[in-house]
Structures are given as C-alpha cells and as structure tokens.
Amino acid sequence: MAEKKKNRNRSVDPAVLEVLAETEGKYSSDTAYDRFLNMQPQCSYGDTGICCTICIQGPCRITKKASKGICGAHPYTIVARNLVRHALGGCAAHADHGLHASLLAREVSEGHAPDYTITDTKKLYALADMFDIPREGRDNRDILKDIVAIALEDFNRLDGQDSKWLPKVILPERIEKFKECDILPSSIHGTIADAMAQTHAGMDADPVNLVFKALKVALADYIGEHIATSLSDVLFGTPKPVVSEANMGVLDPDYVNIAVHGHNPILSEMIVKAARDMKGEAEKLGAKGIKCMGICCTGNEILMRQGVPILTNFSSQELAIMTGAVDAMVVDIQCIMPGIQAVSECFHTRVITTMPSVKIPGAYHVDFDDARAMEKAREVIEIALGAYKERSKEKINIPNVKNKVVAGFSLEALLDVFAAVNPDNPVQVLTDALLSGELRGVCLLAGCNNLKRVHDENHLVIAQELAKNNVLLVATGCAAQAYAKAGLLNADAVDKYAGDGLKAFMNRLNEANKDRLNEKLPLVFHMGSCVDNSRAYDLMTAMAKELQVDTPKVPYAASAPEAMSEKAIAIGSWAVALGMPVHVGVVPPLPGSPLVDGIALQIAHDVYGGYFIWETDPFESAKKILAALDERNWKLRVHRQAAEKYETTLSKTW
Ligand code: NFS
Ligand code: SF4
Secondary structure: HHHOOOHOOOOOOOHHHHHHHHHHHOOOOOOHHHHHHHHHOOOHHHHHOEEEEEOOOOOOOOOOOOOOOOOOOOHHHHHHHHHHHHHHHHHHHHEEEEEEHHHHHHHOOOOOOOOOOOOHHHHHHHHHHHHOOOOOOOOOHHHHHHHHHHHHHHHOOOOOOOOOOOHHHOOOOHHHHHOOOOOOOOOOOHHHHHHHHHHHOOOOHHHHHHHHHHHHHHHHHHHHHHHHHHHHHHHHHHOOOOEEOHHHHOOOOOOOOOOEEEHHHHHHHHHHHHHHHHHHHHHHOOOOEEEHHHHHHHHHHHHHHOOEEEEEEEEHHHHOOOOOOOOOOEOOOOOOHHHHHHHOOOOOOOOEEOOEEEOOOEEOOOOOOOHHHHHHHHHHHHHHHHHHHOHHHHHHOOOOEEEEEEEEEOOHHHHHHHHHHHHHHOOHHHHHHHHHOOOOOEEEEOOOOOOOOOOOOOHHHHHHHHOOOOOOOEEEHHHHHHHHOOOOOOHHHHHHHHHHHHHHHHHHHHHHOOOOOOOOOOOOEOOOOOOOOHHHHHHHHHHHHHHOOOOHOEEEEEOOOOOHHHHHHHHHHHHHHHHOOHHHHHOOOOOOOHHHHHHHHHHHHHHHHHEEOOOHHHHHHHHHHHHHHHHHHHHHHHHHHHHHOOOOOOOOOO
C-alpha cells in the first residue's frame, strides 16, 4: 500500500503533486493517476500489438501455443493492421477538425456565420498565391471561397487525381517519392474509407502493403492538419509573439474561472470573446470578471492568438477541477477524459460539452452552432456564472504555481524574428548557425502526456538536455504546455539551460529584435497546437530549400516524449515519411512483430530518410536524438565539401 501511494504521484509538476496531496482520500472520485495504478499490470499482448479484435471470432492473441489468429493471420499482419487502424483514428480526428474549419470558412465566404470574419488577409493572400488563385480587384470573400473549394476537394475527391494541397506545401522530391511507392493520397476521406476496407478481416495480409497504407493515411492526416492550421489563421489571425502565464496558479479566486478544453478554436475563440463581453454580469455577482484559461490544444490556440493563459495539459485535466476553483469546463473535441464529469460532481464545476460527437453522461450540453456562435457562447458563460454562485470556499485550493510564458511563434512569426538579422533571407540565419556548428540541429518536441511515463518528466529532461547541447527547440501540443508550466517558455530558461552555442544564437536574435519585440525570446519556441505540427514541418521544408537538399538531409528531428493518442501515431508516421528521425518516449504496439518494428526503426530510413527511435529513458532519448542530428550534420558537410571540391551537384542520398 505504501508503494502504491508513492506511485500515485506520477508527475514532476509541483501543482499536480500539490493537488494530488491535498485531495487524497477526500473525494469519492478517482483520477487518471489512480486509475493508472488500478490498471496494472497492463496486457502485454495489447502492449506489443499482437492482440487482434478486428473480427468477433477474436480476440486472437498470439502465444507460443497459438502462433496465428483463428483466420490464419500472422503476427505481422495483426501488428501492421492495428497500426493502420491507429493511424486512421488520428487521421479521422484531424480530418474532422480541418473539415470544420473549411466549412466555417465557406460560410464566412458566403456571408453566413456573422460572428466570424476574415481576420488575416495577409495569410489569405499568401494561400491564394500558393494556389495561383487570382486576387486583383476581387473581394476577399471570393478569394477565400476559391481556397476553401480546393480544401474541400482534397477532403472529398473521388476521381483518383492527386491531392492539390499537399504538392503545394512540401518539396517536389517528397511528392516524387510518394508517387513512386503509391502513398500520395488523392483525398482525405477517400483514404480513410480505403484503409478501413483494406483492414477488414480477410482483406490485406501483407505487412509491407499495410505499412505503406499507414503512411498514406498519415499523409492524409498531414493534409487535414495543414488545412486546419491555414484556415484557422485566416479566420482568427496568424499567431504573433505574446506574453502570458501557465499552470494552476493562473486560477484566480476573485474571478469566474472558465477552463476551455479540447482542440477547436472555432468554439474557444468565441468563448473568450463572450467572456470579455460579459464581464459586467460577473461583476454583478461580486466577481472581478471572467477569466478563461486553456487545457490541451484549444488552450494552445487561444494562448497563441489571444494570450489566454494555460491551465494544465492532458494528464492533469481532472486535477484542474479538483482545485475547486473552476466554475465551468467547456469542452469541444478530442483528448477530453470522460473522468472529468465524475470529478466535477464532487465540486460545483459544470462540465459543458458542445459538439454533437462529444457528449458525456451527466454533463451539460450546449449545442454549439457556427451560425449562432456568440449566442451559444453566451449560453455557456451563463452556466458558468450560475456555477460561480454555488462555489464553496472551503473546497478551494489553488497551488501557487505559475510561470511566465512567451508564445505565439507561428512560422511567420519565427521568420520575422530571423528577419531582424537577415531581412533578405530570414531562414538563412538558422541554416548558417547549423553549418557553422553554433547549433547542432533543430528538434520539434511534440505530443501528449502518457501516464506510462511520469507526467511531464520526459518532456522536461529531454528539452533541457537538448538545449544544453545547443539544439534549437520548437514545441507544440501538450509538450509545449509542459514547457509553459515549468517555465521553459521564457528568457530565464535560456540563461539556465542553453549551451554556449544556443545562447550566442539567441543573444544575436534578441539584440537584432530589441526594438521590435518587448520580450526576450524563450528557450523553446511554442509553435501551437498539434495540427500546428504542420508549421513545424513547414520550417523544415524552408530549411531544406535553403540548403538545397531534400528533407532527410536537414539536421531536424522530432520527439514525442509521452506520445499517447492515435493522432500522435498519425503525426509520427507522416513525420517519418516526410524525412524526420522521430523519437517516441513510449514504445508503441509494434514489437510483437519484429518485421513491422524493423520497418519502423530501420527500413523506413532507406525508403524515406525518416525513421523511428523508441527510447523511454529521457537521458538516453536525448543522446539518441543528438546522435541522429550529428549524423545528418556530418553527412551534410561531407556532401557539401565533396560537391564544392569536384564542382558537382550535391549528392541526393541520405
Ligand atoms: Ni495532441 Fe492536442 Fe495533448 Fe496529445 Fe491530446 S491535446 S492534439 S493529442 S494529449 S498533445
Ligand atoms: Fe482473429 Fe483473424 Fe478475426 Fe483478427 S481477423 S480477430 S486474427 S480471426
């Protein structure tokens, strides 16, 4: 029992540890930290991928006695088929998100959805130019309509033609590669349907064919993400540097506190607006106003664009309610633990679902409607105000933990920062620093929390180790929130953790930007939500163009230190296909088939240049990421020297 108590504290976040300690044994509801313990030991068949439930003859588990499924499926088929299904879940989720953004953009272009508008014409024009859409003398709404038509076609195309979006946003070398192995998606929904059919019982048994399908699904996922990011920028603005705060100390007992949780800025932007408008009504109740704060990726969206503080990330969403100071938690789509409802019932907190695809028994439901967005957002706030009146002071315990955050680094914003040093060719500031050896590489820190690891520990250790070794860090998703909460998204962290090369690089940027930015730059650049991994990959593409190489040559890695969701599987898979070494800090269910595992870890490199690295220890993880970056640096240099010496073009191999 003593051991069990100790293990319950699976977090390095002091706010989380405080809430766990303060509430232990006090309330009837458990949390993910308890349920994780109750779940041990977890099934090793599922854990390694050799459990099949695709048909109801199953579950078929591969054992010494039963070396194949009842239908004769080999473990490699089972593992590969499960992988495709996981990637599919992620792709469908991002497609849902991207489609909603597209449909809203179409409404806006047609003059419906009066509460939304085109906020960022610069982004609108950039997209129009990318797709060769004429804009001289045209109304912005007509331009948007044309862009949306291309997006919607990429969701629904049935004529088998290639995606139109993808070839515009990645290198032609990658497109060629994808055509060669037939993984260039035609449409997102078409790919989802195909892959579902291909993985039905008695369909594809070939693990290689299935793995290629998983990659095609992952590329369809990428298109959905890129569309979601691009159209959200048009509707809500492309993020610029912004200062805010993070962790549970942002809760203010004097305010009506509304936690906005999920992924969709279409809802959260409106809640933030309504909360500002309805300040007076909160004051009438004796509160100083209404404070919104974010959890998970919608939190990232409104942090990046509105400066709204971060409350917490995925694993600790229930604990936010256990502070007793959250009046309402309004949720939209994805990563919402059903457990929040049971916790909320121990407090005055209202859980409010808003989307037809996400309902929780016992929770309030406000049927959000783009056409009546403000009215619906006000309805949500009314519920929060009602809850505020029922708050019980004795249950409130807000950990005094928060850190300053400098966020808002869309690719456009990041390039603006570089432009202060080199206005003609901003990205060269970064590639020069790599070629000179000042920086050892770039690493995208992405992904979720997963209680198989100690909450946030992998995130923090890996970032600190990489920073010490002069790797420039960009982050998204719950990883970025781990850094926000722990104080790594500010300039103090540069002094504390950066190696000499990274410090010199940051100093140069700070010096050049001193009249342009009010704040010094952070150790880790927050690029946004998980769909904004598309921004991080756009950066890699820009670097590849500048270096005149394909992406597998760029010293740029990704790490998902605590990957959890199917979306993370889809993202990791496209990152590999698009040429990144991808570290994952939780071993995904592949080792049950050494063949499929080997494809992910090695063969992928031969075909695409990207590959996976599984490593659960954070220090070892950092070492492996550094080794991957060093190898690329070394090859890049050797190839450049050879090309110079023999006056030839740069070698195409990686
Ligand atoms: Ni990404 Fe964002 Fe967090 Fe993971 Fe969930 S919130 S979309 S999936 S858990 S990072
Ligand atoms: Fe078992 Fe084959 Fe059915 Fe899977 S598809 S559950 S391996 S019989």
